[in-house]
Amino acid sequence: MKTTIPVAVAFVAGVVLVVSFFFDEGTWVGGISQEFKIWMTIVGGFTILLGAVSITRVNWSAVQRKKEGWPYKLLTLISIFVMAIPSVLPNTWSPLFGRDVGSIYDWLFTYLDSPMMATMFATLAFYIASAAYRAFRARTAESTVLLVTATVVMLWRVPMGEAFLNMFPGDIPNWLNTYVMNGANLAVQRGIIIGAALGAASMSLRIILGIERTYMGKG
Amino acid sequence: MSFWDKMQNMDRRWVYLMVAVAVIIPFFATPDLPISITPEAQMLYDAVEAVPDSSTVFVVFDYYPSTIAECEPMAISALRHFYRKDCKVITLSNIPLGGPSMAERVTREIALEYDKVYGEDFVNLGYKANYVAVMSGMGTSIESIFPADNSGTPLSELPMMDSVVNYDQVAFIFEIADNATADYWVSIVNAQYGIPIGCGTTAVSAPKYYAFVGAGQFVGLLGGMKGAAEYELLIGHSGSAVLGMGAQSLVHLLIIFLVIVGNLGFFLGRRGKSGEIS
Structure with a gap:
């Protein structure tokens, strides 16, 4: 049962969405397909919840056992709940709740989260400059072509x-x-795009037909 | 140890210092740089110009806060362009981490410049998980996928959404992305519903999307901060992207200089060593 039901669900969901592509939206196949898509967004929401539960369990366990780096894990947990709880409370209770401009969530996002992420990404400029100086060498004909092309394209883009x-x-x-x-x-x-698309199509077919079962943790 | 050997083993902190100086200087001494317009940016501008006034359009905030320096100027310019044409703007995001918040903040800021009212002239749908289902499902009914906006207000209470059922009422999609969601807007929305899509993306992602422009699946493309600067110039409203061109120019030139010095050191140092051996 543990294998049969997920395979059956994957088969039905996959076939309906593929078949509905050839039917008009107003037909009953189109209606079922739309219902499936709404379900997919709901299931997607639960996967985020699952992620939140998982990260809480893992980090809380490490904090309780005082594992190495536990203060950082505690900080992670505090950060998650300080951002999440006010954002899910209705803004009819207070303008500080919800996700609107002026809420606690928005303030934390705008003035802490966003600058920190941008800063982390910006540090790449330093690493790229250092890596280019140390590793970008014209050792072979191919690397020389790459180096010359990269150099002129970099010049052109500024x-x-x-x-x-x-x-x-x-x-x-x-x-x-x-x-x-x-x-x-x-x-x-x-x-590359065509190759990746063919690969994705064949993998999807394998999942729909129940050949590929690694998503259930089986080989 | 020869000069070139010393250069090869230069402490990386000197490189970091050079990059920091190259980034900071142009913000104090802003150079007046001529910025040329690439054909892809011009195509995107022309496509937006061709959208009938007062049409309903999508501006999609599919980027993370980490790429805000490259992507936000594109979003701001796109909004200015659409508001100027009196278009009704629907924003959404397929990025859970901050996309809806950035859309909310930027859209409201720019709306103030043009006296636009939320619910009548623009709506932020926010985020819904599973972007493939979201993009595909909106083809039948936007309200079935997004029953409420980002603040939880039912779409039925927003006057602008009365006349918008699905993609049939959408004239244009301006996708701003730093990830592969742009691919799905092409394969699901452009291919199946025929909506024209323009794309703004990070410099590192842009080369991939030339293929979509070449196939006519994107009507135009903005690549990185340079692309954003081009669009700012096209709409006649310079902003942070044009300002950032000075820093980006100097850092690019610095990296090229470092690559040349690194290669000179590599070859001259190697020649020196082979001379010593012989």
Whole structure:
């Protein structure tokens, strides 16, 4: 039963959504499909709840046992609940509740969460500069092509670099846009996208037909 | 140890210091840089211009706060462009971490400039889990997927939503993303419902989306802060992206300089060593 029911659910859900693609929205197949999509958003919401419960259990257990780094885990728990609880309370009780502008959640998000995430991402600039200096070497013909292409594209993507490229004859920025970005890059990206889509389609088919069962923790 | 060997082993903190200086200086001495408009940004601007005035459009905040520097200027410019055309703007997000909050804040800020009223001129649907179902389900009924807006107000109580049932009433989708949700707007919404979609994305994601522009699935593309700066210039309202071009220019040039120095050190140092051995 533990295997049969999930496989049956996956099969029915998958087949209905695939078949409904060929039917009008007003038909009964379209109606069932829409009902399934609403269910999917509800199930998706429960997966977030499951994540919250899981992260609470794992971190609370570490705090109770005073494992290494437990103060950070305690901070994680405090952060989760300080943001989550006021955001789920109705804003009819107080303007501080809910997720509107001016609420506790919004204040924490705007002035703490958002700047911290942006700062973490911005530190990449330092690491990229350091890594480029140490590791970006023209050791082979392929790496030389990559290095030269990356350098001219980086120049082209900023005003100072573009002004520099325009000092040379033959509209280099336009050439880069036409032949590098809309030429070689486009062709390669298209190949990757089509390959990934074929892979996703075959994996979906395997799940619908019950061949692929790793999502249930089975091989 | 030769000069080039010393350069090879330079403490990385010197590199960090150079990057910090390159980022900070342009904010004090703002250079007047000519910013050219790429064909993809021009196409997007023209496509938005071609949207009939007072149409209903989507502006989708599919980016995390980490990429706010690149993506938010795009959102601000898109909103200014649509509000100027008196379009009715519906915002939503497929990103649970902050997307609806950023949409709420930015949309309301820009709405003040154009005297737009919430519920009549713009609505924030917020976030719903499972973006594939969300995008697909809105094709039949937006209200069945989002019964209420981000604040919990039922859509039936928002006058603007009276005339909006599904994608049939949506003239344009402006997707701003730093992740793969943009792919699904193409494969689900553009491919199945034929809604024109314009995309603004981070510089690192932009190369992938040239394929969608080439296929006509995106009507235009803004790549990174440069793309945002181009759109700011196109709508005639310079903002943080144009301001950021100075810092980005200097850092790009610094990285190129470091790559050249690193390679010179690598080859000259190696030649020196092979000379010593012989």
